[in-house]
Structure formats: structure tokens, C-alpha cells
Amino acid sequence: xxxxxxxxVLENELFKSVYxxxxxxxxxxxxxxxxxxxxxxxxxxREHLKPYDKDLNPEGLNLEEWFANYAxxxxxxxxxxxGPQNILFPQDTRFPINxxxxxxxxxxxxxxxxxxxxxxxIVKVAGxxxxxxxxxxxxxxxxxxxxxxxxxxxPYGKKTIxxxxxxxxxxxxxxxxxxxxxxSHGISVKNATKDLNCQGSQYLPEESMEFxxxxxxxxxxxxxxxxxxxxxxxxxxxxxNDSVMKSLDDGVDLYVEYLKxxxxxxxxxxxxxxxxxxxxxxxxxxxxxxxLSRVLKKLGIEDKFVWFNTEEDPFFHSIGKYDVTPKGExxxxxxxxxxxxxxxxxxxxxxxxxxxxxxYDEKLKNYPCGTVVLITDPDHDRLxxxxxxxxxxxxxxxxxxxxxxxxxxxxxxxxxxxxxxxxMLMDFWAKQLKSQNLWNNHPRFMIKTTASxxxxxxxxxxxxxxxxxxxxxxxxxANIMKKVELKLKKSPDxxxxxxxxxxxxxxxxxxxxxxxxxxxxxxxxxxxxxxxxSQHGRFAVAMREKSATEAIxxxxxxxxxxxxxxxxxxxxxxxxxxxxKIIGRFDTRVDIAYYNESEPDINRLKAAKIEGEAMRTKNDxxxxxxxxxxxxxxxxxxxxxxxxxxxxxPDGLTFDNxxxxxxxxxxxxxxxxxxxxxxxxxxxxxxxxxxxxxxxxDEIEKYASVLGNYSGERTELHKKYxxxxxxxxxxxxxxxxxxxxxEKDANNEVFEIPQYNF
Numbered sequence: 169x170x171x172x173x174x175x176x177v178l179e180n181e182l183f184k185s186v187y188x189x190x191x192x193x194x195x196x197x198x199x200x201x202x203x204x205x206x207x208x209x210x211x212x213x214r215e216h217l218k219p220y221d222k223d224l225n226p227e228g229l230n231l232e233e234w235f236a237n238y239a240x241x242x243x244x245x246x247x248x249x250x251g252p253q254n255i256l257f258p259q260d261t262r263f264p265i266n267x268x269x270x271x272x273x274x275x276x277x278x279x280x281x282x283x284x285x286x287x288x289x290i291v292k293v294a295g296x297x298x299x300x301x302x303x304x305x306x307x308x309x310x311x312x313x314x315x316x317x318x319x320x321x322x323p324y325g326k327k328t329i330x331x332x333x334x335x336x337x338x339x340x341x342x343x344x345x346x347x348x349x350x351x352s353h354g355i356s357v358k359n360a361t362k363d364l365n366c367q368g369s370q371y372l373p374e375e376s377m378e379f380x381x382x383x384x385x386x387x388x389x390x391x392x393x394x395x396x397x398x399x400x401x402x403x404x405x406x407x408x409n410d411s412v413m414k415s416l417d418d419g420v421d422l423y424v425e426y427l428k429x430x431x432x433x434x435x436x437x438x439x440x441x442x443x444x445x446x447x448x449x450x451x452x453x454x455x456x457x458x459x460l461s462r463v464l465k466k467l468g469i470e471d472k473f474v475w476f477n478t479e480e481d482p483f484f485h486s487i488g489k490y491d492v493t494p495k496g497e498x499x500x501x502x503x504x505x506x507x508x509x510x511x512x513x514x515x516x517x518x519x520x521x522x523x524x525x526x527x528y529d530e531k532l533k534n535y536p537c538g539t540v541v542l543i544t545d546p547d548h549d550r551l552x553x554x555x556x557x558x559x560x561x562x563x564x565x566x567x568x569x570x571x572x573x574x575x576x577x578x579x580x581x582x583x584x585x586x587x588x589x590x591x592m593l594m595d596f597w598a599k600q601l602k603s604q605n606l607w608n609n610h611p612r613f614m615i616k617t618t619a620s621x622x623x624x625x626x627x628x629x630x631x632x633x634x635x636x637x638x639x640x641x642x643x644x645x646a647n648i649m650k651k652v653e654l655k656l657k658k659s660p661d662x663x664x665x666x667x668x669x670x671x672x673x674x675x676x677x678x679x680x681x682x683x684x685x686x687x688x689x690x691x692x693x694x695x696x697x698x699x700x701x702s703q704h705g706r707f708a709v710a711m712r713e714k715s716a717t718e719a720i721x722x723x724x725x726x727x728x729x730x731x732x733x734x735x736x737x738x739x740x741x742x743x744x745x746x747x748x749k750i751i752g753r754f755d756t757r758v759d760i761a762y763y764n765e766s767e768p769d770i771n772r773l774k775a776a777k778i779e780g781e782a783m784r785t786k787n788d789x790x791x792x793x794x795x796x797x798x799x800x801x802x803x804x805x806x807x808x809x810x811x812x813x814x815x816x817x818p819d820g821l822t823f824d825n826x827x828x829x830x831x832x833x834x835x836x837x838x839x840x841x842x843x844x845x846x847x848x849x850x851x852x853x854x855x856x857x858x859x860x861x862x863x864x865x866d867e868i869e870k871y872a873s874v875l876g877n878y879s880g881e882r883t884e885l886h887k888k889y890x891x892x893x894x895x896x897x898x899x900x901x902x903x904x905x906x907x908x909x910x911e912k913d914a915n916n917e918v919f920e921i922p923q924y925n926f
Contacts, residue, residue, distance in 0.1 A: 208399075229261040254266070265360060334368075340419070369643050455546050548717070606697055611678065647910060688755070
């Protein structure tokens with residue numbers, strides 16, 4: 169159990185609330201003690217599968233209910249199987265993420281791996297960031313795997329590393345995969361395991377279902393036989409290997425070598441070295457510092473940066489934390505650590521709740537106007553770009569659609585969405601490639617999520633870059649990479665053609681190179697000129713996980729170039745818009761959360777989540793059923809327009825210029841002649857996400873807000889044109905269409921375990 173004390177008043181409130189709302193039977197649980205450094209066993213009993221009852225089943229853990237929810241999320245999860253945990257009592261199986269669940273999932277994955285690679289030397293990597301109980305979960309994973317003969321590479325001392333480094337090592341060292349413990353930029357009490365496959369990319373649903381089915385087999389065995397023994401290896405088991413990571417400096421040397429083949433070429437490094445100012449790195453949670461500082465030092469540019477929050481803290485330095493809810497109720501509330509989240513105060517005023525808690529009015533008061541601040545999250549895969557500017561620029565910022573925060577009478581902090589920031593980075597990197605006479609050596613392509621900016625597609629069209637649109641989630645971007653690589657391997661002299669999620673074949677040309685892969689939520693990757701090779705001969709067009717380090721290198725080089733030119737980032741954004749004749753300059757995202765994720769009472773949390781999931785699903789099915797019915801030829805576009813006009817014309821919306829409505833793998837995409845709106849149910853929680861891009865910021869914000877917040881209640885016209893059976897089956901049909909997209913041209917080459925030299 170974590171100590172029930174903190175120097176932080178707000179964190180103490182969280183601890184007290186969790187402690188008070190945890191029942192005594194949970195506090196008294198002693199299922200498995202990882203403080204025991206030797207071998208031991210945990211016997212999973214039939215009683216554990218059933219609900220707790222003080223008299224009838226005092227050993228009940230209700231694992232069957234836990235598993236039902238876990239399996240459901242595994243089918244749709246976009247970024248690992250996430251959920252809240254009891255931060256003080258991690259054996260609390262009432263929560264989605266708990267020690268017993270981590271042990272069961274790890275056991276199942278180990279059994280699947282041993283079945284596939286019987287008698288082989290199986291090696292995986294495991295790492296974590298700074299969240300509550302992460303090191304406990306990491307220890308459990310390594311010891312369970314060791315008990316099944318699987319070797320686990322861990323950082324020396326099981327210290328933190330970023331998700332992209334674990335992913336990079338899985339590919340570079342040709343490992344069977346890895347485990348990484350994080351919930352990305354989610355709230356502090358959340359955690360998750362991101363399962364990495366042999367490519368270093370996150371599991372696709374079919375990969376997750378293999379181990380989910382294995383858990384089901386274990387439960388069936390327990391129900392039939394009464395118990396199942398799970399062995400946990402000793403902490404010093406030689407299969408828990410920290411010497412390899414120590415010899416590789418956690419892989420930093422290999423990663424720097426990779427960076428130098430891509431975004432850290434001399435042309436960028438020399439620019440950064442010439443920078444006269446300092447770039448501030450906001451190190452939310454503190455865990456990025458340990459790795460990123462070493463990378464910058466090895467690149468010879470560490471003196472160009474200053475750091476905020478270098479101490480590791482699972483409460484994330486109170487960032488995003490409040491003692492009042494958005495409704496004004498007195499309670500602990502966590503907005504996450506996503507710096508781009510916009511919220512409304514009780515009076516309706518928009519504000520950045522996460523950035524407000526960074527206290528930049530104080531932190532930046534002694535820094536010159538024009539200071540760039542790069543904000544990265546605890547697992548260091550996302551980046552938010554900000555810059556201080558003179559307040560006289562406010563009228564121009566409004567025209568550009570760039571949000572800002574007033575830091576004083578004369579200074580504002582511009583906060584760029586990832587859509588805006590990454591447009592600048594891809595444009596700048598393309599210019600750098602052209603200046604080195606490399607641009608024309610290969611056809612260039614981009615992989616982006618449908619929810620990302622229209623401006624990216626426009627920029628790409630203007631620069632001869634092909635675009636492959638995919639569903640939300642970086643594993644979807646990685647899946648396209650692997651399809652491209654298979655075609656390059658089989659027919660290196662032929663044109664590479666892949667389908668996007670809209671159903672369009674996209675011809676990438678002969679021997680193409682990835683310029684950029686990214687999503688509007690702040691994650692990106694850039695490719696290299698030479699294909700990236702693993703130690704045993706596999707190759708890739710780019711790495712499989714988003715990396716804030718890559719984004720930081722390019723953003724720093726761009727900042728240095730703009731310092732030379734006497735320009736701000738917002739001025740550069742305007743220049744990119746103008747030079748590329750971009751019309752769809754504005755973007756928005758509306759997050760509709762149906763409950764308070766920070767609620768410490770698990771019973772209230774579960775009830776609220778179930779209710780919220782029903783609301784999320786109802787909203788989703790209203791739009792999805794129309795897209796699926798249109799795809800099946802059951803309804804015409806004109807009939808869909810009439811449904812939408814009938815419902816939303818009182819809100820001031822019109823659908824007369826709607827060109828199409830399509831299911832895009834995980835959401836419904838409404839394409840107008842002057843904008844797009846995408847309505848997407850969160851794959852990890854009871855939330856709806858509404859995205860928009862187009863010519864008018866106020867308009868897309870209105871459409872996204874109205875459509876995203878709609879209850880989903882079927883109208884009379886909806887019932888008239890969308891048959892009940894089609895409505896009831898739309899989620900099933902959607903999953904079938906999604907899997908067909910994933911599986912077409914899939915790179916299903918069997919991974920061959922090599923002869924390791926360590």
C-alpha cells in the first residue's frame with residue numbers, strides 16, 4: 169500500500185478519499201505479496217471468480233465481472249486496456265486495473281507465447297513511467313514471465329523509460345514484444361498496460377483477443393477444477409535481465425543513432441546549436457527527463473534547453489488537478505495532463521484547465537517574449553507546442569484560430585493544437601529535405617487519422633505527398649507502415665498501393681518514404697531516408713510509436729530558424745497557410761465526458777460509467793447507423809440530409825451541403841463541401857469525441873458541440889429511413905468492416921526468433 173501521506177494538500181485529499189471509500193475487506197486482502205523477494209505462488213480459486221459476500225463468499229473478488237469488462241475493452245481499445253485503479257490498495261479487483269488482473273493478463277500472454285514458440289528463447293522488454301503502482305506492476309510482469317521461461321529486459325533498477333523507447337527496442341533488438349505500463353496523458357488514478365508486439369506496435373484487437381481467450385480458458389479450468397496455481401519467480405531470477413539495458417544505456421545510444429538517420433541530421437542540429445535563446449521543456453510527471461536529457465546531451469544540444477518539473481511524481485505536480493468539478497461542486501477533479509484540453513468555467517468562459525495549473529504567469533515572467541515551451545506527457549509520446557508572444561498579436565491570433573492565454577498585460581502564451589503544430593513541423597522538415605537535395609529521391613507519403621486536420625491533406629496535395637487516412641490510434645498508423653513494408657519487400661520495383669479507411673486505393677509510388685505519421689491528439693513520428701534496420705535484418709519505414717523526442721528535435725530546429733528570421737511560430741503558421749493555399753485552416757475537438765473519472769467510490773464510479781457508456785453508445789449509433797445503412801444501400805444521402813436537417817435545424821445547423829457520411833473504423837465522418845465533422849465514441853472510456861475542420865472556426869465548433877452532445881434519441885424520420893434491424897446491427901456490421909480494412913494486405917509474416925547476441 170502507498171503511504172497515506174503527502175506534502176501536497178490536494179494529493180492528501182485524494183489519498184484520504186480513496187482510503188475512506190475502500191472497504192475493510194479490500195484493505196485486508198493479502199493475495200500476493202511482491203515484497204517477498206523469493207519464489208511464491210498465488211492460487212486462483214473458484215471463490216475468487218464470484219462476487220464478494222461477507223457470509224457466503226468472503227474470498228470473492230468478482231473476477232468474472234472484471235474479466236467481462238476487460239474483454240469488452242480489448243476489442244475496441246485504441247491505446248492499451250486502460251482504467252482507474254485503487255492507488256492505495258492495488259489488489260482491489262473492483263477496479264479495472266488491479267494487481268490480480270495484471271498477473272492474469274501477463275500469465276495469459278506468456279502461455280500464448282510459449283504455445284507459439286515452444287522451446288525457443290523468448291525475450292521481451294518491459295518498462296513504465298511514473299504512475300501509482302507502476303513499479304509494482306512492472307515487477308509482477310517480469311516475475312510472472314520469468315516463471316514461464318520468458319526473459320524480460322528491464323531498465324537497471326526498473327527505472328522509468330518512455331513508451332517510444334520500449335517500442336524502439338522491441339523492434340531494433342528483434343524481441344517478441346514488450347509490456348509498457350502507462351495511461352498516457354490520462355488522469356493520475358488511471359493506469360494501463362500497452363501490449364507491444366514483435367514490431368513494437370500496440371496490439372491490434374485480434375492480437376489482444378488471443379490472450380483474452382486464454383484468460384477465459386483459465387477461468388473455465390478454475391470453475392471445473394476449483395483452483396489454478398500461478399507461480400511467481402524470485403525477484404533475482406536470471407531471466408529478469410537488467411544487464412542488457414544497462415550495457416545499452418537503456419537503448420539511448422541506439423536511439424540517438426536512429427535519430428541521426430532522420431530528424432537529427434546535421435542540418436537540424438546545427439540550427440539548434442546556433443540558437444541564442446533557451447527552449448523550455450515542461451516535463452509533466454518528471455519521467456521524460458531521465459531519458460530525454462541523455463538524448464539531448466548525446467546530440468550535443470543539451471545547453472539549449474531549460475527544464476520544468478524534473479522530479480518524478482505520480483501526482484504529476486498537481487498539474488490538471490482541482491478541488492472543484494466543472495459543475496462547481498466541491499470535490500477532487502482531474503482534467504488529465506492533456507495541455508490542449510479546453511473547458512468552460514461556470515460563467516461559460518473557455519479556459520485551459522491543465523495549462524492554468526502550470527502557472528506560467530510566474531514560471532515565465534523572467535523569460536524573454538518569444539520563449540518556446542514544449543509540453544510533454546508522462547510517457548513522453550505526445551507534445552504540445554506553445555510560445556510567448558506580444559499581446560498586440562491577439563487580433564492576428566484570432567484570425568488564425570490560434571488559442572492563447574494572457575500571462576500579463578503585455579504577454580500571451582499561444583497554445584497550438586497538434587493539428588497546427590504538426591502542420592508547421594511537416595512543412596519545415598520537407599523544406600529541410602529539399603535543401604539537402606533529398607526530397608526527389610523518393611515519393612513521399614503521410615499516414616494520418618481521419619480526425620486530424622484537413623489542412624494536412626491540403627498541404628500534402630500542394631506538395632505532392634500522398635495521404636493514407638486511418639482510424640484513430642497509433643497502432644492503425646503502424647499497421648499501414650507494415651503493409652507498405654511488405655509490398656516493398658515482395659515487389660521493390662513496383663508501385664505501392666494501399667487502401668485508406670475511406671475505401672480509397674492510394675498509390676504511394678515506387679519505393680516511397682514516410683514523411684510524417686501522426687494524429688491530432690499530439691503524437692507523431694517521421695521517417696528516415698534509408699529504411700530502418702533491426703539488428704537481425706528486419707526493416708521499417710518508421711518506428712511504431714509516437715515520439716515527443718522526434719517532435720522536440722524538429723520543433724527546436726524550426727524555433728532556431730524562426731529566431732534567425734525574426735518570426736514567431738504563429739507567423740510561420742500563417743505563412744504555411746498562405747504558401748500552400750490552405751482553405752481549411754481551422755480545427756476543433758470537443759470532449760464530452762459522461763461522468764467524473766476521479767470519483768473514488770468505485771460503486772458510484774462503475775454505475776456512472778455504465779450509464780455514461782450507454783449515453784456514449786446511443787450518441788454513436790444515431791450517426792453510425794446512418795453511415796452503415798448508406799453503405800448497404802438502405803438509405804440515400806438525401807434521406808440522411810432530411811433526418812439531420814429535421815433534428816438539428818432548430819440548433820441553426822444545415823446539412824444541405826453534406827457530401828457523404830462514412831464509417832471510418834471507429835467513428836462516423838460527415839464530409840461537407842466546406843468542413844468535416846467526425847463523431848467518435850472513445851475506445852477507452854465513457855466519452856464522446858467530436859472533431860471538426862474547415863473554413864470557419866465558430867461554425868465547426870458549433871457543429872461539433874451540437875452533434876457531439878446530442879442524446880442519440882432516434883427521431884421519427886430516423887426510424888422511418890433506418891430500419892430497426894439495421895440500427896440494432898450497426899455496431900456488429902461496423903466491426904466487420906473495420907476488421908476487413910485491417911486485414912486487407914495485412915503484413916502477417918510470422919516472426920522468427922533470432923539467435924540473440926546478448
